[in-house]
Amino acid sequence: MRVLRGKEVRNRIFKDIEVQIKNFEDSPRLLSIVIGDDPASVAYSNAKGRKAAALGVMFKCLNINEKTSQKDAEGIIKDEIKNFDPDGIIIETPVPGHLDFVRLTNLIPPYADVDCQRMDNLGRLLSGKPLYIPATPGAVLEILKHYDIETEGKDIVIVGRSMTVGMPLSVLLLRKSSSANATVTVCHSRTKNLREHSKRADILIVAAGKPGLIDAEMTSPKSIIIDVGTNYIDGKLVGDVDFESISEKVSAATPVPGGVGPVTTAFLLKNLVNAYERKRNKIKHGAGL
Numbered sequence: 001m002r003v004l005r006g007k008e009v010r011n012r013i014f015k016d017i018e019v020q021i022k023n024f025e026d027s028p029r030l031l032s033i034v035i036g037d038d039p040a041s042v043a044y045s046n047a048k049g050r051k052a053a054a055l056g057v058m059f060k061c062l063n064i065n066e067k068t069s070q071k072d073a074e075g076i077i078k079d080e081i082k083n084f085d086p087d088g089i090i091i092e093t094p095v096p097g098h099l100d101f102v103r104l105t106n107l108i109p110p111y112a113d114v115d116c117q118r119m120d121n122l123g124r125l126l127s128g129k130p131l132y133i134p135a136t137p138g139a140v141l142e143i144l145k146h147y148d149i150e151t152e153g154k155d156i157v158i159v160g161r162s163m164t165v166g167m168p169l170s171v172l173l174l175r176k177s178s179s180a181n182a183t184v185t186v187c188h189s190r191t192k193n194l195r196e197h198s199k200r201a202d203i204l205i206v207a208a209g210k211p212g213l214i215d216a217e218m219t220s221p222k223s224i225i226i227d228v229g230t231n232y233i234d235g236k237l238v239g240d241v242d243f244e245s246i247s248e249k250v251s252a253a254t255p256v257p258g259g260v261g262p263v264t265t266a267f268l269l270k271n272l273v274n275a276y277e278r279k280r281n282k283i284k285h286g287a288g289l
């Protein structure tokens with residue numbers, strides 16, 4: 001089995017943006033908002049902080065208590081945006097269930113929406129004219145491209161239909177473009193016979209947040225597997241795929257850790273560099289796509 005490591009892909013992206021950042025007059029500023037203490041949210045934010053510092057990006061993590069009301073959370077975020085004046089903003093997910101995520105994302109200025117979290121930006125993505133491609137789906141596409149994995153005409157099965165990963169990824173892979181043109185099936189918790197779908201996939205992308213959901217029985221020898229899952233079991237990071245079980249059977253797979261995660265961070269920082277330029281060049285909202 002071919003192991004599709006994210007490190008090479010990440011390093012290539014960093015090499016490009018490092019040069020751009022060095023030529024900027026000042027440091028791009030990234031605000032990461034973590035509401036509550038979900039381990040995956042905290043880990044994503046920390047990873048961005050580490051990489052941002054190494055690249056000369058000014059990074060701030062705004063921690064908001066998980067019991068904060070909608071009104072108070074909105075007030076805290078508005079104040080921070082005013083004070084820190086970020087070029088890019090990401091609200092780490094998941095957020096506590098009592099909060100209205102759409103209303104929170106509406107506080108992000110469109111040009112600073114580097115993870116494409118605002119509904120209007122998701123609409124632009126659907127229409128084929130995104131301001132930014134969301135980082136995790138972008139990372140999956142970068143991995144496929146880096147390893148010369150063709151998608152045109154392929155059966156791609158995505159497990160998960162969230163607005164962060166599964167849904168936008170399905171749209172991107174369906175685009176009428178030689179770098180997409182896939183036949184996409186999106187599965188979710190109510191899908192009957194997941195195994196039937198996963199087994200026939202040429203490319204199986206798993207973003208369910210369920211450790212061990214996919215094992216060798218759910219795959220076939222032709223399967224190329226991209227594991228987006230980020231789960232912590234007794235403090236250890238694992239994906240949604242039982243890597244050991246599938247490694248004897250499938251054609252290629254991303255590991256966890258060391259697969260999609262590092263590329264996601266790099267992709268987000270690439271979007272931040274674009275956001276910095278967009279703001280400085282005063283490119284109007286909706287222009288320069």
Ligand code: NAP
Nearest residue numbers: 040136160161162165188189207208209228229230261264
């Ligand atoms: P989410 O919002 O919880 O969505 C999970 C999706 O998986 C839902 O659509 C859900 O179906 C589906 N699902 C859950 N259990 C299933 C099952 N047994 N069979 C089939 N489908 C099932 O999660 P998310 O934000 O998309 O994230 C998914 C995973 O990716 C998480 O582990 C997250 O931490 C990880 N992640 C990783 C990165 C990275 O850079 N590596 C970035 C973002 C997220 P329903 O819609 O029916 O509920």
